[in-house]
Amino acid sequence: MKYMLLINTPPADNPAEVDNGCTFEDWIAFDKAVQEAGICVDSHQLADFTTATRVQVGADGRRAITTDGPFAETREILGGLYVIDVPDLDEALDWAARCPGSLGGGSVVVRPVAEVQG
Amino acid sequence: MEPAIAAVFREEHGRLLGALVRRFGDLDLAEEVASEAIEAALTHWPVDGVPAKPGAWLLTTARRRAVNRLKRDQTYAAKLAVLHVDAQRTEPGPSVDASLPDDRLQLFFTCAHPALAAEDRVALTLRCLAGMTTVEVARAFLVPVPTMAQRIVRAKKKIREARIPFRVPGPDELPSRLPGVLQVVYSIFTEGYAASSGPALQRIEVAAEAIRLARVLRGLLPAEREVAGLLALMLLIHARRDARTAPDGTPVLLADQSRAAWDRSMIEEGRTLVIAALTGGSPGVYGVQAAIAALHDEAASVETTDWPQIVALYDVLLTLSPSPVVSLNRAAAVAMRDGPEAGLVLLDALAEEPLLRAYHPYALARADLLERADRLSEAAEAYRKALTLAATDADRAHAERRLSGVSATLRNTPM
Incomplete structure (x- = not known):
């Protein structure tokens, strides 16, 4: 069963909250553990949220392109993701809890990947 | 449905469902065939009699239905096959009925x-x-x-x-x-x-x-002591069920309950469990609360209740799970041990707790202690406050009764 771990971090313009006590080495160690467990389907770190662009297409077919943010208020922002393949939700939750992104005000949202019936 | 048959279903339902989920790995399928088996039982048992092993009968019937269903629906079966492999990883639980x-x-x-x-x-x-x-x-x-x-x-x-x-x-x-x-x-x-x-x-x-x-x-x-503690706590509270409401449905406070109406055998069972809950390791929150409930249940009256021991147990509870509500209960117990003024000092120290500010039991406890301390005009004020915070008609009626009692005394007291 595939699960996506959505790693949410507090916004970058609030550096005090981003410092959740985990280091670059913690992330390397977590990534190594996921890779060595043979469960990693895919993983990405996303570029800074200020580089994001939102696209919406209206009923008339016209594109609306906006820059989403930066946000002044505190709001969690998707900073990266893993797709892992594990037997059940309990194991997915264990991996989410091991992820440094779940520490110090950050959170990891676990979403099952929908199974398309063939 | 005959009561005897209904009782069997209630008793067997969880066990039946557990076994089916384990076998087929799907709660929906398990519920579906469980209710089909119960329907079949409703047809057969009144005619043929309740079988010697009703649980085994239900499980066999339900299993057969599930297998037939899976034979008919191959796509569903393929999907469940995956789940079934996972279900095999878990060991079966301890057996109560040897056959199940x-x-x-x-x-x-x-x-x-x-x-x-x-x-x-x-x-x-x-x-x-x-x-x-x-x-x-x-x-x-x-x-x-x-x-x-x-x-x-x-x-x-x-x-x-x-x-x-x-x-x-x-x-x-x-x-x-x-x-x-x-x-x-x-x-x-x-x-x-x-x-x-x-x-x-x-x-x-x-x-x-x-x-x-x-x-x-x-x-x-x-072996889990907190399970014993929880069961004990519920039994020791439930033992007072017949005494805790008046015939008109209003709640009767512990102090005013007829203790003769308490369920003695339930109290005995609860007390035995409290001992199990508090023996052999550090105490848990349910075990400690059960011990407090046991001290109330053992006492012949409010006055002869072992309040020092109850305060000590609340101290333990506060270290295990600190909360303003536990502090409130502890303050009430201190008031019984040392007098209403001692309780009021503790209650007033909790006045700023956000959880208690609009909490009816807090306002009522404060009013009660003020009344017992003979600070009647303050008590009347506090009952009025409690009245505005009451959530149920019964709570409102109780606060009103207490308020009118205090008001009457105030009117009859020369200034």
Whole structure:
């Protein structure tokens, strides 16, 4: 069963909250553990949220392109993701809890990947 | 349905469902064939008599239905085959009836899984383990039937689609997962006990159901002291059920209850369990609360209650699970030990607690202590405050009665 771990971090313009006590080495160690467990389907770190662009297409077919943010208020922002393949939700939750992104005000949202019936 | 047959179904439902989920790995299929088996029993048993092993009869019938269903529906079967492999990873639970493995513990942990919404855990546990219908669960929680049906569908969908496993957590996980299961059972009990609304009798049945579930858990996890503690706590509170409401339905305070109406055998059972709960390790929150309840139940009157020991137990409870409500109860116990002024000092120190500021029991306790300290005009003021915070008619009526008592004394007292 595939699960996506959505790693949410507090916004970058609030550096005090981003410092959740985990280091670059913690992330390397977590990534190594996921890779060595043979469960990693895919993983990405996303570029800074200020580089994001939102696209919406209206009923008339016209594109609306906006820059989403930066946000002044505190709001969690998707900073990266893993797709892992594990037997059940309990194991997915264990991996989410091991992820440094779940520490110090950050959170990891676990979403099952929908199974398309063939 | 004949009462004897209904009792069998209630008793067997959780066990039947647990065994079916373990075998087929799918709660929906398990529920479907379980109810088909019960329907079949309703047709056959009144004619042929209840079989010697009703549980085994139901399980065999349900299994046969499930296998037939899977033969007919190959796509469904293919999907379940995957789940089935996972179900094989878990060992069967300890067997109570030698012919039937008991898989209810797995079901308890699935229904109370932390990934489910708290209200869904309670609904699912009542439905799967207590064998209550959606209509019965809805009635017990005073929620419209469609709302409750939606809750149950939502919970089952999450179990299926997010693949919440049917398994008993390992020894390393148990300490963090068991409190969730106990919390579900206790919240079923308090829902029945609170008598916030609804016919009293019906609420008592809900409380009794929580006790039955705790007995099942106690049988499945005999070494877990907090299970003993929870069962003890509920028995020791439930023992007072006949004395705690007046004939008109208004609550009767502990001090005014007729202690002769308390259920002695239930108290005895609870006391034995308290000893089990508090022996052989550090105490847990349910064990300590049960010990407090036992001290109340053992006392012949409020005056002769062992208040120093109750205060000491509240001190332990505060270290295990600090909360303003526990501090409030401790202050009330101190007032009984050392007098109302000592209690008032502690209560006033809690005045700024956000949880207590609009909490009716806090306002009422303060009014009560002021009255006992003979500070009557302050007491009247405090009862008026309590009156504005009362959530139920019964609470309002009680506060009004106390207020008019104080007001009458004030009028008759020369200034």
